[in-house]
Amino acid sequence: MGIGPPDRCRIPFPAVKGAALAEELLKLGLHDLHVALGGKMVPFAGYEMPVQYPAGVMKEHLHTRTQAGLFDVSHMGQVILRPKTSYESLALAFESLMPVDVLGVAQGRQRYGLFTNETGGILDDLMFANRGDHIFVVVNAACKHADIAHMQAHLSDVAQVIPVTDRGLLALQGPQAEAALARHIPGAAAMRFMDVAILPWQGADLWISRSGYTGEDGFEISVPDAHLRAFAQALLAEPEVMPIGLGARDSLRLEAGLCLYGHDIDTTTSPVEAGLTWAIQKTRRAGGTREGGFPGETRILQELAEGSERLRVGLRPEGRAPMREHTDLFAPDATPLGQVTSGGFGPSVNAPIAMGYVATAFAKPGTALEGEVRGKRLPATVTAMPFQPTTYKR
């Protein structure tokens, strides 16, 4: 099995003072639209991306929680796996790359997955969907080239691995997302959380899933390049819809307790440590019908049985000072416990929030610990996630 170098896709989150954009950055298909909307463009995962629009991160975040936000996530990798012999043989081969039940995903349904490495770390997290005669996969932007190579290396006997390079990807998220989208695509309203469908819009086939990464109900919509701008503008013309940048995308997913690859999960964190055991179905666990058979099974099955030495937890710092990524965490007796992997201010929670890894004995909600901010140890409490209740339409 291919094991990537440890930091093969560390994702830098853009800082306030964006450096001058390097020449080699790729432009999104909607670049001109983002600029016209007043988007502040920063480098992210090899692309120039809008980190915020004139409304600012706070308003964009709150708007998504109360109405609907449109995100351009076209930087992410879209890949089709087309079986050479049978869907079942492809599904089983895909299971050899992750501790996930692929075969059990019904047609028209999507599932969260994780590529693992031989040491039980995570190469990337992803979404995949059963679209009847093939599997559609969406992977993180910073990892997409490595992921495609990984799939080509391990699935080419059973499938064609086809990167989709002529489509953008939009996410429409928030309680009004359904109403806004259904005015253009009536069929979207009948979809439930994690359903996928191919629905028409002005002669184009849109690949729609009812999912997202904000904790809100919403949709991700793969749109042919030729229709992308018109479709984005049609959605932005809806009164509920506002364009949302990467800044609010990050605070929304953090409030929802969702991992950002390269920060909260990477090649050194196992799915068990990361608290992603819900993504490992019974069929792949000890005693399951297709037990093991994925990279890192020794460690992952052992940790499922016995627990891991550390766990990803939610943290609520006391007071108003955010505990950012890399903040060192300590027990009250000053024993080092781990580090914050994502942290900031939660606009909907209206308080600082963070997630990070701590020794398992300190992972119970309610546990008091300390984070070192600018040389001072400040109190924080381990908290169940999500910080903000999710509103998926199940």
Added chain:
Amino acid sequence: MKYTKDHEWLRVEGDVVVVGITEHAATALGDVVFVELPEPETVVAEGDEVCVIESVKAASDILAPLDGEIVAVNTKLVDNPSLVNEDPTGAAWFFKIKVDDLSVLDALMDEDEYNDLIG
């Protein structure tokens, strides 16, 4: 009003200098969610990190623009950090600093020079 290259404004009020951040800086920072102020009566040197501002995006420092003594801090910002975005050059002053000789301000930028800097 005088300005520093670190996007602070300075306003003389009697024998003290009131310091805040410019609207340009407040806009660049984004929504401010946390402010940490120095203790009053702290003696500071030009360039010392005296305040911390955190926006939803990142943390930044405010540097002492002059040598002197902090004589007052605006505790309203601690309770209501968003004041920095709402009224950066008015209600959202950060601290007042007493300097030996106000003529040191002469070396700082005036409004036109600052506008050229950010233009």
